[in-house]
Amino acid sequence: xxxxxxxxxxxxxxxxxxxxxxxxxxxxxxxxxxxxxxxxxxxxxxxxxxxxxxxxxxxxxxxxxxxxxxxxxxxxxxxxxxxxxxxxxxxxxxxxxxxxxxxxxxxxxxxxxxxxxxxxxxxxxxxxxxxxxxxxxxxxxxxxxxxxxxxxxxxxxxxxxxxxxxxxxxxxxxxxxxxxxxxxxxxxxxxxxxxxxxxxxxxxxxxxxxxxxxxxxxxxxxxxxxxxxxxxxxxxxxxxxxxxxxxxxxxxxxxxxxxxxxxxxxxxxxxxxxxxxxxxxxxxxxxxxxxxxxxxxxxxxxxxxxxxxxxxxxxxxxxxxxxxxxxxxxxxxxxxxxxxxxxxxxxxxxxxxxxxxxxxxxxxxxxxxxxxxxxxxxxxxxxxxxxxxxxxxxxxxxxxxxxxxxxxxxxxxxxxxxxxxxxxxxxxxxxxxxxxxxxxxxxxxxxxxxxxxxxxxxxxxxxxxxxxxxxxxxxxxxxxxxxxxxxxxxxxxxxxxxxxxxxxxxxxxxxxxxxxxxxxxxxxxxxxxxxxxxxxxxxxxxxxxxxxxxxxxxxxxxxxxxxxxxxxxxxxxxxxx
Numbered sequence: 001x002x003x004x005x006x007x008x009x010x011x012x013x014x015x016x017x018x019x020x021x022x023x024x025x026x027x028x029x030x031x032x033x034x035x036x037x038x039x040x041x042x043x044x045x046x047x048x049x050x051x052x053x054x055x056x057x058x059x060x061x062x063x064x065x066x067x068x069x070x071x072x073x074x075x076x077x078x079x080x081x082x083x084x085x086x087x088x089x090x091x092x093x094x095x096x097x098x099x100x101x102x103x104x105x106x107x108x109x110x111x112x113x114x115x116x117x118x119x120x121x122x123x124x125x126x127x128x129x130x131x132x133x134x135x136x137x138x139x140x141x142x143x144x145x146x147x148x149x150x151x152x153x154x155x156x157x158x159x160x161x162x163x164x165x166x167x168x169x170x171x172x173x174x175x176x177x178x179x180x181x182x183x184x185x186x187x188x189x190x191x192x193x194x195x196x197x198x199x200x201x202x203x204x205x206x207x208x209x210x211x212x213x214x215x216x217x218x219x220x221x222x223x224x225x226x227x228x229x230x231x232x233x234x235x236x237x238x239x240x241x242x243x244x245x246x247x248x249x250x251x252x253x254x255x256x257x258x259x260x261x262x263x264x265x266x267x268x269x270x271x272x273x274x275x276x277x278x279x280x281x282x283x284x285x286x287x288x289x290x291x292x293x294x295x296x297x298x299x300x301x302x303x304x305x306x307x308x309x310x311x312x313x314x315x316x317x318x319x320x321x322x323x324x325x326x327x328x329x330x331x332x333x334x335x336x337x338x339x340x341x342x343x344x345x346x347x348x349x350x351x352x353x354x355x356x357x358x359x360x361x362x363x364x365x366x367x368x369x370x371x372x373x374x375x376x377x378x379x380x381x382x383x384x385x386x387x388x389x390x391x392x393x394x395x396x397x398x399x400x401x402x403x404x405x406x407x408x409x410x411x412x413x414x415x416x417x418x419x420x421x422x423x424x425x426x427x428x429x430x431x432x433x434x435x436x437x438x439x440x441x442x443x444x445x446x447x448x449x450x451x452x453x454x455x456x457x458x459x460x461x462x463x464x465x466x467x468x469x470x471x472x473x474x475x476x477x478x479x480x481x482x483x484x485x486x487x488x489x490x491x492x493x494x495x496x497x498x499x500x501x502x503x504x505x506x507x508x509x510x511x512x513x514x515x516x517x518x519x520x521x522x523x524x525x526x527x528x529x530x531x532x533x534x535x536x537x538x539x540x541x542x543x544x545x546x547x548x549x550x551x552x553x554x555x556x557x558x559x560x561x562x563x564x565x566x567x568x569x570x571x572x573x574x575x576x577x
Contacts, residue, residue, distance in 0.1 A: 030576045031235035032558065035250070036260040036569055038242035038411075038440040039214060044195040045181040046126040049134040049479060050444070051460060051567035052260070054178040056238065059219055059572055060109075060203035061181040062226070064100050064119070064160070065172050067570070069562040077172055081106055081114075081182075081204070081226065088167050094520065095143060096167040102158040107224040108184050109208040116154035122182040124150055134448075134478025135179040137471055138462070141168045141517060166520055173463035181205075206231045206572040215240055232560075232575045242411045242440055248553075257555040257576070260569065264414040267328045267551065277553050280330050284565045285460035285548035286339045286469070287331070289317075289422070291541045294487045295453045297403045303492050305385050310540035312385075313454075315378035316425050319545055320368040326417045329551045334544035335362025338469045338533055339461065341547075341565065345526035351466045355533055363537050363544075379429070398430030406434045409456040410443040418545070419456065450483040457481065460548065460567040470532045471513050475506035482541040485509070495535065509535055 037052030045057050058066075066080035079085050083103055088096040106114040127136045127145060143151035143163040151163040164171060174180055187200045194200040201209045206225045211218035217238040221231050239256065241247050247259040248266060262270055262278075270278050291310045298306050319333035332340060336352040344351045356363035365374060379397050386394050392401040407422060409415045416437060423433045433454070438446060447455045461468045471477070475485030483489060485505035495508035498515075512532050519525040536542060554561060560574040 030233060031237060032233055032258070032571060032574065032576055033237045033239065033256050034258040034571065035239050035241050035247050035256045036258075037240070039240045041441045041444050042195060043201075043217075045178050045183060046122070046131055046133045046135075047195075048178055054567070055569045056217060057178040057181065058205065058568060058570070059207045059236065060201065060205045060209060061178070061183075062203075062205040063176055063181045064102075065175040067176055067564060069570075073562075075562070075564060077176060080176075085172055088164070088171070090167050094166045096164040096171075098162045098164070098171065099155075100160040100162070102160070103226050104158075106204065106226055108202050108204050109222045109224055110184075110202050111224055112184075113157075114182065114184075114204050115157040116160040117157070118182045118185065119160050120150075120152050120154050121185045123152060123180065125183070125188070126179055132478070133179065137474060137477050138174060138177070138179055140471075141165060141171060141174070166518060168517070170463045170465045170467075173465075177462055207236060230573055232573070233571075236571055244413050251553050257558055258561070258569075258571075259553050261412065261414075262551050262553060264326060264328050264417065270553065274553060276556055278551070279554065279563075280549045280551045281563060282341060282565065283460055283548040283550045283567060284339050284341045284464070285458060285567065286334050286337055287327075287458045287545045287548055288334070288337065289314075289543040289545060290447075290455050290457040290482045291543070292450050292452050292454070292481075292483055293489045293539065293541050294450055294483045295405075297405055297453050299488075300391055300403075301385070301389055303489070303494065305389050307538075307540045308381050308385050310543070312378040312381040313426065313431070314540060314543040315364065315374040315381070316429060317422065317543065317545065318368070318371045318425070319366045320371070322418060322421065323546050326421060327414055327546065329549045331546035331549050333366040334546050335364055335366045336533065337459075337537060337542050337544050338466045338529075339459075339547050342461065342464065342466050342469075345523050351526075351529075355530060356537065382429070395430070398428075400430060402431055404432040404434060405453040406436055407454045407456075408436045408438055408443060408446060408452045410440050411437055415456050447481045448478070450481070450487060455481070458548065462566065466526075466529050466533075467513075467516060470516070470529055470536070473536050474510045474513050476510075482539075484536070484539060484541060 036055050040053040040056060041050060042048050043053050043056045045061055048054055048057060062080050064080060064082040065077055067075050068078045070076055077085060081102055082100045086098050086100055088098055090096045102116055108114050123139060125131055126133045127139050139145050139150060141164050143165050153161045155161055184202045187202050188194050191200060198209055198212055206222055207219035208222040209217055210220045219236045221234050244261040244263045247261060248263055250256040251259045323331040323333055336355045338351050340350055340352050342351045343349060344354050353360045382399055383394050386392050392399050407419055409419050419435045423435055426433045446452055459469060472479040473484055491504055493502045493504050495503045495505055497503055497508035497511050516525055516528045519528060550563060557577040558574050562570050
């Protein structure tokens with residue numbers, strides 16, 4: 001059985017500014033010099049939650065399932081460590097069982113045998129409380145998750161049986177995700193720093209790490225990889241760089257053969273200078289601004305007043321201006337959180353077109369023509385909060401005595417330019433927005449810990465289903481950066497579920513997502529997912545800006561590289577002329 005992402009790619013390529021791919025002039029056994037981001041926060045498969053970290057991981061580890069590119073450019077799921085993609089066997093009680101048979105002779109990069117038991121260990125490690133994995137909830141489709149021990153069994157060294165609570169349409173895609181990749185127990189157990197050292201970073205993928213320092217990760221071909229004969233390039237040098245201006249300079253002088261980000265202000269010039277090397281395919285993702293619901297700067301306001309303040313700030317943002325004059329990468333202004341490119345129950349209609357007000361109108365107007373009215377509405381909302389709270393006053397369209405807010409972002413010319421735009425717009429209405437630019441790792445953890453007021457954010461689908469944008473907001477999710485149902489906001493009531501009113505976030509949203517995952521009826525499942533997006537958007541904690549594109553530069557000398565609409569980059573089967 002093969003499952004393709006052809007539909008997804010067909011939709012998202014409509015976003016492309018230039019879709020030339022990376023073609024080469026021949027093969028050759030040599031090395032590639034690449035840049036896909038700064039020093040990673042982590043490259044532990046269980047702990048990683050970033051796209052750049054995931055790209056490193058998929059070159060060093062191999063799962064039961066992987067992705068390959070077809071001749072027409074579409075991606076398809078293929079068996080990787082497994083001999084084939086199994087079909088689910090559904091029992092009378094609704095549970096679905098997948099039985100994977102591993103390929104012969106699978107080994108770790110140190111030459112030791114890899115068995116089905118390694119997957120049992122790795123998946124249970126990912127859900128263990130002491131691991132504190134952001135993506136632990138990704139395993140909740142497997143029976144036993146709620147009890148803390150997954151219903152997965154190594155029947156023998158080559159046979160893995162996985163029992164799901166019900167038949168999950170995207171389960172094989174989960175098996176290809178970095179969090180589902182196996183790790184070696186005897187190097188991981190009791191060693192928190194295993195993923196930072198060359199001698200303990202033992203994988204089972206196409207490459208093994210031979211250098212890992214502050215400037216780069218060097219990967220060399222893993223002779224024990226089960227498909228080693230298909231790996232034609234001996235070495236990949238992943239150089240760390242957070243400055244897209246510097247990245248571009250290194251690309252121009254030949255130091256880098258690939259860069260995963262380009263300076264937004266240079267895009268038009270890049271299109272002209274590198275018409276056969278610049279690509280900007282669409283991605284299944286949304287760039288957004290997020291608000292910390294426990295923001296201490298707004299602690300003196302009631303929860304309903306905070307919601308109104310978040311709504312007003314969202315209305316003051318001109319998304320069309322941002323995509324036309326700042327990001328300039330062919331992005332589409334967003335009025336939903338679930339990204340474009342994901343379909344609804346019928347498999348044809350965009351999920352976002354049925355969201356919010358329906359008919360493609362989403363949760364608010366985003367056209368340039370309606371921006372002036374949005375600003376007028378925002379002023380009215382702020383004036384109402386001023387009256388009910390008594391915490392500030394209005395002088396015409398401006399607030400007086402409003403608390404100063406801080407906006408955090410990581411280093412990047414596009415992110416920083418958007419931050420400056422937001423600062424300028426809010427200043428017009430009397431709101432003082434301070435900008436704090438943080439190093440990538442610091443930024444990720446500041447946001448995750450809820451030590452901010454407003455933050456830049458973005459989310460790419462983990463698999464081809466809208467639930468990938470919705471289950472991240474459950475109360476115990478490690479990716480719930482806005483802190484819904486956490487901390488001071490934990491016991492706040494005001495939500496509804498299944499006819500019950502005045503519930504906490506956890507009592508409502510967590511149960512709703514659980515119902516989505518337990519529902520077998522497709523139409524009902526998608527209806528519930530729309531309810532989930534309605535609920536999370538009602539908090540005004542998420543402020544969508546645009547639907548992502550993926551601008552990058554790839555040398556014509558590289559052949560066989562491909563990118564996923566999920567954000568990952570695949571160089572393992574590429575060659576260099």
